[in-house]
Amino acid sequence: MASDLPTPRRGTPSDSHACFALFWGSIQDLAHRLGTSWTGTVEESWPQFEDLYALLADRAAEWWVVDSPDGDGLLGYARSIERGGLFELTEFFVRTDRQSAGIGRGLLEAAFPPGRGEVRAIIATTDVRAMARYLRAGTSIQFPIVGFTGTPSAEAAARDLTPIRIETRTGPDSLETVAEIEREVLGYDRGHELAWILERREGYVYRDAGERAVACAFIGQTGVGPIAAREPEHLPDVLAHVEGRAAALGRERLGFEVPAPNVTAMHHLLGRGYQVDPFLTLLMASRPFGRFDRYIGFTPPFVL
Secondary structure, three states: OOOOOOOOEEOOHHHHHHHHHHHHHHHHHHHHHHOOOOOOOHHHHHHHHHHHHHHHHHHEEEEEEEEOOOOOOEEEEEEEEEEOOEEEEEEEEEOHHHOOOOHHHHHHHHHOOOOOOOEEEEEEOOOHHHHHHHHHOOOEEEEEEEEEEEOOOOOOOOOOOEEEEOOOOOOOOOHHHHHHHHHHHHOOOOOOHHHHHHHHOEEEEEEOOOOOEEEEEEEEOOEEOOEEEOOHHHHHHHHHHHHHHHHHOOOOOEEEEEEOOOHHHHHHHHHOOOEEOOOOEEEEEOOOOOOHHHEEOOOOOOOO
16 A cells, blocks of 8 residues: 555544445435435434444454544444354445545455455455455455335234244353254354344244244344345245334335245245345345255345
8 A cells, every 4th residue: 555545544433433434425425426415414313223333343353443643533344253164354445535545445445354254254345446456355246135125014914924022142042053953054154243233133933834944034123134044945934923023113115135046935035025126235145055045145235
């Protein structure tokens, strides 16, 4: 990185709001360039994201920021999270008026260093400048992630599976069961993040007629996911139950981040009247991994 560029420093929890403001402005700019809309102000939206940013700050494997020399906020930041051998870049944003100036290169090298992780993954926007950096960082496009949004119906319910509310961390129908299903589907589990999710979202394990735990899901006021099933055919029942619970919780709109290989979920949601969002993301990774034909990610889509 050129010597006249600001030097990245490690992020701290006190940087969280400034990082969010930078993220929000960058996404609004990208939406405008793509001809879509991204409404709301930073201050209006911050309460919905504050908890998530606190988690990302606490669990960050690497978090680097670049301060503006004139003291008017951050020029950029990048952050990653690590779960076993899964090393995931959660955020990478540079202020729109300072892009393509070398700042991003230094941030990405610090937060997503080469050679780290058995699998290196990014949920990327379709910004071609960032995409080029991710390609140079050793990842490739695996598939799109398609957003589906609709109005949940209180009449939606599981038919063949029995949803069981998660109350404990260990034992049957617990976070331990969720971790087991995630390891089978993704190859990795979230560890302590699952407890954080359960404190904020209802968690369920789904059992079939033979009492086998075949799926898991989370639903709350701030989003849904993760959702994972041992087999794709379990997903329609799971999604129906999630939709019904969302309606019971008073959610007027419901969104799902569906990996493109998950055609079962896509067909189900389209049949339920859900619409495809124009704002797509991409899973980029250092190699193929996971069984994404039976998985739906965490929303908002900062992490898998």
